[in-house]
Amino acid sequence: MLRVENLVAAYDGIKALRGVSIELGPGEFAAVIGANGAGKSTLLNTVSGLVRPVSGKVLLDGKMVAGLPAYQIARRGLLQVPEGRMIMGNLTVRENILLGSLTRNGRTPAHDLDGILDLFPRLRERMQQVAGTMSGGEQQMLAIARALMGAPKVLLLDEPSLGLSPLMADLVFTALSKLHASGLAILLIEQNVHRALEVAQRAYVMEQGRIVQEGSSRELINDARLIEHYLGGAVAAA
Amino acid sequence: MWIFGGRSAPGDPSETCVGRIVAWMIAQQILNGLITGSVYALFALGFTLVFSVNRVLNLAHGAVFMSAALLSYYLVMIGTPFVIAAAVATVVAGGISMVVEFVALRRLRRFSPHVMEFAALVTTLGADIVLVSLAHKLTAAQTVRFPFGTFPNQFFLLFGLRISLLQIIIVLSVACMLSFLVFYLYRTSAGLRLRAVASSDRASLLLGINPNAVYAQTFFISGIMAGIAGVLIALSFNSINAHMGESYMLKTFVIIVLGGLGSVPGCVLAALFFGVAQTLCVAYLPPGSADIILYALLFGMLLVRPAGLMGNAANISVVGRNA
Structure with missing residues (x-):
């Protein structure tokens, strides 16, 4: 479904990705974990086209998308829910959701509006509300709902639990599990290692712009030495 | 409220009364001011639209306005019917704006x-200077006028007030353009995309929106609005010169600050208010004092309500829900 081969990206000449390869099969749920500054967000933004890769390949359904402008990558169904949610704060919830559906480009969405609102019942009550006035958790739900309206082939999520209360984070991760169960391919970037390994099937560990370890979530979560070594204080925080 | 549909025409010798005549004159001035203000609104809205979406003060907006006026003049001079000349000039103004x-x-x-x-301040000012200098050369630095009879000089009575055919056309075109803008922004998917880019261009990219296409679109619409305003003003004062856009740019700065940056209804209200205040100042105050008062409004508003009439202090630069 999504294949990233030897991806290299740099900011101002400093390499943030040093040859990253990952693979996500249809309906698979994988996570990329790692400490702050390991290059996780850069990976996602390069895959999405916000950052231009220096070299390497990003293939969606076997077609090369690396180097395309971000809006074209989004139209092809590789949809990112960005860090910090980036909902359109002065548009209503309904308008934000409608905006998501403009990305479909002829694809039939697996989840219609009703299905999405069943997944996030809180949004149903707030359709007419100005999105910027909602809580962080609700905005995160909206950001996911907006991406789902665009009929994603692969859903990319950047730190969806960032800044959320544990209760809200639970709701968001439960929704992600349900989406995975319904067959959506998901790639999750997360600092909260425990939560990430709970929901994802597989995970990649990133350090200094490289993938240094990969395995099933079960293997990784039991590898105390590895987790402590690569993620340091993150475990304590989780 | 006798001025609206008074029983007899003001000035009727049997009813002559100084108070009524003064009130009638003021009412006539207010009507004229509202009509002038509606053209200001059209011009300022185009400027605001670009500012909201692009976060850029387009200093070439006045030159686009002037270009439309001048082009319509040349088209009329080579024998084009006025309506066609106005339409062509307006669309070309949209094109010029996109080139800018x-x-x-x-x-x-x-x-x-x-x-x-x-x-952007420097580059748009550069574009302005290029357009104004070109016009300066073309007109040989002269003020040009439409030939007599380009537009019928007809007057009507509206509730006892005098209104010209041109003024009616002005009000109608501004109303049409304004309705179009509101419909476009709030009822079409292109308008939704536009507001999305105004809100966050980065998030828009991730939603499959090409911001460059939206930027070009806003400049086109903005240019059309400047173009219509340019032709209407050229016709109203029957006077076209290379520098005619400059005073409108200055007025626009006052209007958008009064109305609240990025607010559509604020901009319209402020423009109408500005038009009336200007007309009244010119009519009743010593010559030269109008500008002092009008520009002082700017500072007064900044003191009392820095976000403007309808501005949202938290998010002033966005055409959003309440914009």
């Missing part, structure tokens, strides 16, 4: 916003 976006801003967007915003 392309040459003066497109390449700047790779820089960080504050660098871009400052550089």
Whole structure:
């Protein structure tokens, strides 16, 4: 479904990705974990086209998308829910959701509006509300709902639990599990290692712009030495 | 409220009364001011639209306005019927505005916003100077006028007040353009995309929206609005010269600050208010004092309500829900 081969990206000449390869099969749920500054967000933004890769390949359904402008990558169904949610704060919830559906480009969405609102019942009550006035958790739900309206082939999520209360984070991760169960391919970037390994099937560990370890979530979560070594204080925080 | 549908025409000798005549004159001035203000609104809205979406003060907006006026004049002079000349000039103004976006801003967007915003002041001013200098050459620095009879000089009575055919046309075209803008912004998917880019261009990219296409679109619409305003003003004062856009730019700055940056209803209200205040100042105050009062309004508003009439202090630069 999504294949990233030897991806290299740099900011101002400093390499943030040093040859990253990952693979996500249809309906698979994988996570990329790692400490702050390991290059996780850069990976996602390069895959999405916000950052231009220096070299390497990003293939969606076997077609090369690396180097395309971000809006074209989004139209092809590789949809990112960005860090910090980036909902359109002065548009209503309904308008934000409608905006998501403009990305479909002829694809039939697996989840219609009703299905999405069943997944996030809180949004149903707030359709007419100005999105910027909602809580962080609700905005995160909206950001996911907006991406789902665009009929994603692969859903990319950047730190969806960032800044959320544990209760809200639970709701968001439960929704992600349900989406995975319904067959959506998901790639999750997360600092909260425990939560990430709970929901994802597989995970990649990133350090200094490289993938240094990969395995099933079960293997990784039991590898105390590895987790402590690569993620340091993150475990304590989780 | 006798001025609206009074029993007899003001000035009727049997009813002559100084108070009524004064009230009638003021009412007539207010009507004229509202009509002038509606053209200001059209011009300022185009400027605001670009500012909201691009975060750029397009200093070439006045030159686009002037270009439309001048082009309509040349088209009339080569025998084009006025309506066609006005339409062509308006569309060309939209095109010129898009060219301004392309040459003066497109390449700047790779820089960080504050660098871009400052550089844009210089580049759009450059575009303005190019257009104004061209017009200056074309007109040989003369003020040109439409030939007599280009537009029928007809007057009607509206509730006892005098209104010209041109004024009616002005009100109608401004109302049409305004309705179009509101419909476009709030009822079409293109308008939704536009508001999305105004809200966050980065998030828009991730939603499959090409911000460059939206930027070009806003400049086109903005240019159309400047163009219509240019032709209407050229006709109203029957006077076209290369520098005619400049005073409108200055007025626009006052209007958008009064109305609240980025607010559509605020801009319209402020423009109408400005038009009336200007007309009344010119009519009743010593010559030269109008500008002092009008520009003092700017500082007064900043003191009392820095976000403007309808501005939202938290998010002033966005055409959003309440915009």
